[in-house]
Amino acid sequence: xxxxxxxxxxxxxxxxxxxxxxxxxxxxxxxxxxxxxxxxxxxxxxxxxxxxxxxxxxxxxxxxxxxxxxxxxxxxxxxxxxxxxxxxxxxxxxxxxxxxxxxxxxxxxxxxxxxxxxxxxxxxxxxxxxxxxxxxxxxxxxxxxxxxxxxxxxxxxxxxxxxxxxxxxxxxxxxxxxxxxxxxxxxxxxxxxxxxxxxxxxxxxxxxxxx
Amino acid sequence: xxxxxxxxxxxxxxxxxxxxxxxxxxxxxxxxxxxxxxxxxxxxxxxxxxxxxxxxxxxxxxxxxxxxxxxxxxxxxxxxxxxxxxxxxxxxxxxxxxxxxxxxxxxxxxxxxxxxxxxxxxxxxxxxxxxxxxxxxxxxxxxxxxxxxxxxxxxxxxxxxxxxxxxxxxxxxxxxxxxxxxxxxxxxxxxxxxxxxxxxxxxxxxxxxxxxxxxxxxxxxxxxxxxxxxxxxxxxxxxxxxxxxxxxxxxxxxxxxxxxxxxxxxxxxxxxxxxxxxxxxxxxxxxxxxxxxxxxxxxxxxxxxxxxxxxxxxxxxxxxxxxxxxxxxxxxxxxxxxxxxxxxxxxxxxxxxxxxxxxxxxxxxxxxxxxxxxxxxxxxxxxxxxxxxxxxxxxxxxxxxxxxxxxxxxxxxxxxxxxxxxxxxxxxxxxxxxxxxxxxxxxxxxxxxxxxxxxxxxxxxxxxxxxxxxxxxxxxxxxxxxxxxxxxxxxxxxxxxxxxxxxxxxxxxxxxxxxxxxxxxxxxxxxxxxxxxxxxxxxxxxxxxxxxxxxxxxxxxxxxxxxxxxxxxxxxxxxxxxxxxxxxx
Numbered sequence: 001x002x003x004x005x006x007x008x009x010x011x012x013x014x015x016x017x018x019x020x021x022x023x024x025x026x027x028x029x030x031x032x033x034x035x036x037x038x039x040x041x042x043x044x045x046x047x048x049x050x051x052x053x054x055x056x057x058x059x060x061x062x063x064x065x066x067x068x069x070x071x072x073x074x075x076x077x078x079x080x081x082x083x084x085x086x087x088x089x090x091x092x093x094x095x096x097x098x099x100x101x102x103x104x105x106x107x108x109x110x111x112x113x114x115x116x117x118x119x120x121x122x123x124x125x126x127x128x129x130x131x132x133x134x135x136x137x138x139x140x141x142x143x144x145x146x147x148x149x150x151x152x153x154x155x156x157x158x159x160x161x162x163x164x165x166x167x168x169x170x171x172x173x174x175x176x177x178x179x180x181x182x183x184x185x186x187x188x189x190x191x192x193x194x195x196x197x198x199x200x201x202x203x204x205x206x207x208x209x210x211x
Numbered sequence: 212x213x214x215x216x217x218x219x220x221x222x223x224x225x226x227x228x229x230x231x232x233x234x235x236x237x238x239x240x241x242x243x244x245x246x247x248x249x250x251x252x253x254x255x256x257x258x259x260x261x262x263x264x265x266x267x268x269x270x271x272x273x274x275x276x277x278x279x280x281x282x283x284x285x286x287x288x289x290x291x292x293x294x295x296x297x298x299x300x301x302x303x304x305x306x307x308x309x310x311x312x313x314x315x316x317x318x319x320x321x322x323x324x325x326x327x328x329x330x331x332x333x334x335x336x337x338x339x340x341x342x343x344x345x346x347x348x349x350x351x352x353x354x355x356x357x358x359x360x361x362x363x364x365x366x367x368x369x370x371x372x373x374x375x376x377x378x379x380x381x382x383x384x385x386x387x388x389x390x391x392x393x394x395x396x397x398x399x400x401x402x403x404x405x406x407x408x409x410x411x412x413x414x415x416x417x418x419x420x421x422x423x424x425x426x427x428x429x430x431x432x433x434x435x436x437x438x439x440x441x442x443x444x445x446x447x448x449x450x451x452x453x454x455x456x457x458x459x460x461x462x463x464x465x466x467x468x469x470x471x472x473x474x475x476x477x478x479x480x481x482x483x484x485x486x487x488x489x490x491x492x493x494x495x496x497x498x499x500x501x502x503x504x505x506x507x508x509x510x511x512x513x514x515x516x517x518x519x520x521x522x523x524x525x526x527x528x529x530x531x532x533x534x535x536x537x538x539x540x541x542x543x544x545x546x547x548x549x550x551x552x553x554x555x556x557x558x559x560x561x562x563x564x565x566x567x568x569x570x571x572x573x574x575x576x577x578x579x580x581x582x583x584x585x586x587x588x589x590x591x592x593x594x595x596x597x598x599x600x601x602x603x604x605x606x607x608x609x610x611x612x613x614x615x616x617x618x619x620x621x622x623x624x625x626x627x628x629x630x631x632x633x634x635x636x637x638x639x640x641x642x643x644x645x646x647x648x649x650x651x652x653x654x655x656x657x658x659x660x661x662x663x664x665x666x667x668x669x670x671x672x673x674x675x676x677x678x679x680x681x682x683x684x685x686x687x688x689x690x691x692x693x694x695x696x697x698x699x700x701x702x703x704x705x706x707x708x709x710x711x712x713x714x715x716x717x718x719x720x721x722x723x724x725x726x727x728x729x730x731x732x733x734x735x736x737x738x739x740x741x742x743x744x745x746x747x748x749x750x751x752x753x754x755x756x757x758x759x760x761x762x763x764x765x766x767x768x769x770x771x772x773x774x775x776x777x778x779x780x781x782x783x784x785x786x787x788x789x790x791x792x793x794x795x796x
Contacts, residue, residue, distance in 0.1 A: 068315045097317040098307075131284050173317075179223055180309070180316035193220050193313035 037172045039188055043091065047165040049110070049118045052082040052090035058207055059089040061185040063173055066105035066137070067098035069130035070194040071182040077197045079123070085204070092122060093169045095181060101132045108141060108148055110162045111155030121146050218248075223316040227251060227308055231327040234294070239327050241304065242292035248311050250274075253285040255307035255318065256293070261300040268293050298325050328771045391547045395554020411559050431556075431563025433506045434513035439552025441517030446548035463599045472515065473592035477585040517552065586616050598716065602660020606651045609662050613648030617641040660719065681722065681731045683738035688747055689754065695737045699768045701794040702735040706752065706762040709742040713781050714761040721784040730791045734765075763787075767794040 043059045052060075062078070064071040082088045094110070096102035105125050112118040124144035125137065132140075138148040155162055173183070176190060184191040184200075187207025195203060220226070228244040245251055253273040258266040270293050273285035286308075295302055302323045309315040322330040411431055589612050597605040620641030621634070654665025661667060683705065686692045696702060707714040721727055741748040741760060755764055763778040773793040778786055 065315070069309070070312060070315065095317075097315070129283075179220060180314045182314065193310060 037168075037175050041168070042093075042172050042176070042185060045091070045093075045165060045168060047161050048091050048093065049115060050089060050091055051119055052088045053086060054089055056085075056087045056089035058087065058187060058204065059091065059185075060204075061091045061093055063093045063095045063169065063178055063181055063183040063185075065094075065096050065098050065102050065181045066109075066125050067102045067130050067132050068181040072126050072128070072130055074182065074194050074196070074200075075126045077200060078195075081197065081200055081204070088204070093172075094166050095169050095173050095178075096166070097181060101134045101137055104134050105132065105137045106166060107155045107162065108137065108146075108151040110165070111151035111153070111158075112146065113154050117146065120144065121151070218313075220310045220314045220316075221246060221249070223308075223319055226310065226316070227306065227319070229304075229306075229321065229329075231323055231329065233327040236296070238294050238296040239298055239302070239323060239325075240292060240294055241323075242290060243287075243306065244290045245287055245308070247288075248313075249308060250286040250288045250311060251291070251306055251308035253287065255305065257305045258295055259303040259305075260298070266295060266298075266302065268295070295323075298323070300325065301330065324769065326769050328769050387543065387547055388550045391550040392554040395551040396557060397554075399555045399558045411562050427563040427565075428560065430506065430509045431560050433509040434516070434563075435553065435556030435559055437510035437513030438517045438556055439549045441514045442552035442555075443545040443549035445517070446544035446546075466595050466599050470592040470595040473588045473595065477588035477592065479585075481582065481585045582619070586612070586619075597662070598713070603655045603658050606655035606659060606662055606665055610648045610652035610655060613644050613651060615648075617644030617646075617648060620644065681728050681736055683736045685738040685740050687740050687743075687745075687751075689751055692737065692739065692751065695735065696766075696770060698735065700735045701733065701765070701767050702737060702770075703731065703791070704737050704739055704755065704764040704766065706739045706741060706755065706757045706764070707760045708740065717761055717782055721782055721787050724784045724787075727784055727787050727791075730788055730795070733795050734791065763790065765790045765794045767796070 043061055060078075060082070062071070066072075078090075082090050094106040096106050109118060109121045109125065112121045121141055121144065124140055124146075125132075128136065128140055141148045141151065176183075176185075178190070179192065182194055184195060184203070186203045187210065189203065189207060189210075191199075191203055226246050226249045228246075230242050230244070232240045234240050243251060253270055256268065256270060258268055260266055271287075271291055273287050273291075275283065276286050277283045302325075303320065304323060305318055305320050307316060307318045324330055411434060593605060593608045593612060596608070600608075618641065621638045622641030622645045624638065626635060626638060651662060651665050654662075654668070657666070657668040659665050659668050684695050686695050692704070739748075739751060739755070739757075741752060752759070755762070757764065757779075761778075761780065761782075763782070764772060765776045766772050776790040776793040778790055
């Protein structure tokens with residue numbers, strides 16, 4: 001009798017997936033496996049600016065890009081929910097996958113330095129249509145009352161820190177098997193792709209009850 | 212605002228299925244099959260030559276999309292194609308797309324050779340962010356899933372274990388363990404596990420009366436956990452040594468020992484002796500109140516059973532062992548294979564819990580069951596020994612067993628005229644067995660070597676006269692292999708060894724099939740002989756990513772191994788023909 005290994009592996013994986021159920025994968029605290037980030041690494045990077053309630057009981061992390069249409073479309077809902085809940089710690093993890101304009105946007109917003117200005121600059125860029133040129137990034141920020149050149153300068157002064165942060169984000173995205181943006185980590189569960197308000201609420205409730 | 216709720220996103224390589232075909236004019240036809248609900252950005256489809264200069268592409272008009280969130284963009288929601296005319300060297304191809312209302316994928320990239328084959332390449336972020344790359348082991352966000360990996364000798368080997376590695380990358384340890392448990396569960400549906408059912412049942416019946424479901428479950432549980440532990444141990448050794456374990460399990464002496472164990476079990480069933488532990492051990496164990504001795508015995512039996520089942524499940528086990536040897540992660544290897552063993556044991560637990568409950572408590576019935584199990588054990592022994600004994604000897608053994616069973620069923624007993632229908636049927640069945648035994652005996656005398664076709668020498672006298680096998684060029688070193696791979700004919704690299712029993716079966720069986728022989732004529736046939744398991748041989752196997760013999764690697768004219776063409780372990784004619792077809796154009 002011949003067992004076809006490929007069929008076998010595929011079917012076995014299928015059985016495993018069915019056993020697990022659902023599309024949300026529980027994160028594990030990885031012990032000692034090189035290159036795999038821990039939950040803490042992902043949710044509590046010391047260099048990562050924090051939005052919402054920094055002392056909140058639940059952390060939401062979103063891997064996003066300033067040119068990703070579904071990140072931007074869902075952003076108002078996310079911010080409303082965080083505001084209304086009042087007990088959520090939100091970290092917006094820059095993972096620029098749409099090229100140089102996205103990288104520039106991320107650099108400038110991180111270069112806003114002050115937490116309030118960081119939030120305002122990010123909000124301004126998230127409210128634009130998805131496709132941006134480098135010029136669009138500058139004009140959007142300038143129109144919102146920021147100084148793009150100053151932001152870039154601050155970013156450059158602390159370049160190692162910010163590049164390190166974005167580098168870790170990309171590594172974590174790879175290690176977690178994220179395929180693109182948006183990807184949410186709510187509590188310990190990864191949600192790939194956009195979440196509408198109802199699913200976001202359900203995910204928050206699930207994370208709280210499971211935690 | 213409520214968004215439409217999309218399904219979980221596909222893997223990017225499935226959402227946008229890339230195909231590349233060389234055309235007659237020397238160009239490359241490139242097409243993406245865009246799945247419904249997904250789209251590609253026109254502006255993100257780019258090609259670059261070896262110097263990094265953009266290659267102009269003629270792309271069809273896309274759908275102009277303009278909404279407040281997207282901005283103005285041109286996209287493709289349907290399959291699209293383009294051509295790279297006359298590539299002068301390797302071409303780097305970029306593309307990017309999204310799942311509508313779901314996810315936007317990280318950029319995808321492949322490097323194409325001039326003949327259209329895909330080369331594996333690290334993802335290069337365009338923006339001078341060297342530190343952005345993930346470390347080597349992690350899946351690359353933009354790396355194509357179905358890529359090939361570069362072997363040491365420039366051969367491109369298909370990545371066969373992508374799926375398991377993918378599991379590890381995506382969901383961590385839990386995913387891997389669940390996956391392996393699932394594999395085990397599926398394995399338990401294969402005939403490979405059948406030999407364990409009589410062992411378990413035998414173990415339970417031997418205990419005779421007083422067997423409760425709880426006790427049965429405990430015994431079977433001990434058996435299953437021990438079996439899983441044996442698999443786990445295998446994982447540890449595989450991870451530590453990276454050595455050729457499944458080959459060892461197939462070695463003639465291992466098979467001989469296992470066959471002998473089956474004969475012993477059978478004789479014990481026939482009541483020749485009671486299988487017991489040394490009296491000293493028994494005495495020590497008897498001091499414990501809950502008769503732990505039988506639990507211990509069950510565990511020993513379970514541990515041994517893994518060794519019996521191991522060789523039978525070579526193919527999936529080889530996959531698991533390759534994966535574990537690659538990770539070098541001892542703990543993960545052990546737990547993964549332990550999970551596999553547990554999965555395999557689940558149905559046995561059912562036998563343990565319900566089997567004895569269903570069986571009558573006492574009586575002659577019990578004795579007959581024992582005899583039947585004994586016969587099954589002997590059959591197993593012959594089946595195992597068939598891998599190392601010459602064909603006619605195996606047929607002779609079958610002849611003896613079948614005739615013996617037939618006589619035991621009363622085939623030669625004289626029936627009284629008033630014998631009821633039941634015993635008559637039994638007698639008829641016995642007669643059939645005697646007849647089958649006679650045919651096997653005749654086959655043995657004729658020199659047949661396939662118990663399923665004992666009279667083949669009579670029917671196929673002509674075919675049997677020339678049992679020649681295709682000729683192979685034998686190499687034992689990397690240099691020898693490189694030399695043998697010169698030229699542009701597709702090739703079969705067959706990793707084999709004198710001590711590999713399955714290899715003999717393959718050579719006698721599918722490899723001697725006239726159809727296969729003819730198909731193999733188009734291939735350079737290379738035997739990598741690893742009989743002497745030297746460092747050189749091991750290095751050669753590592754460079755081929757072969758777990759051990761038998762492994763068949765098919766490479767095309769460009770020395771690239773097509774996906775899913777590799778054959779590991781026992782194979783059959785259709786598998787061989789399918790793999791050959793993949794490299795012969």
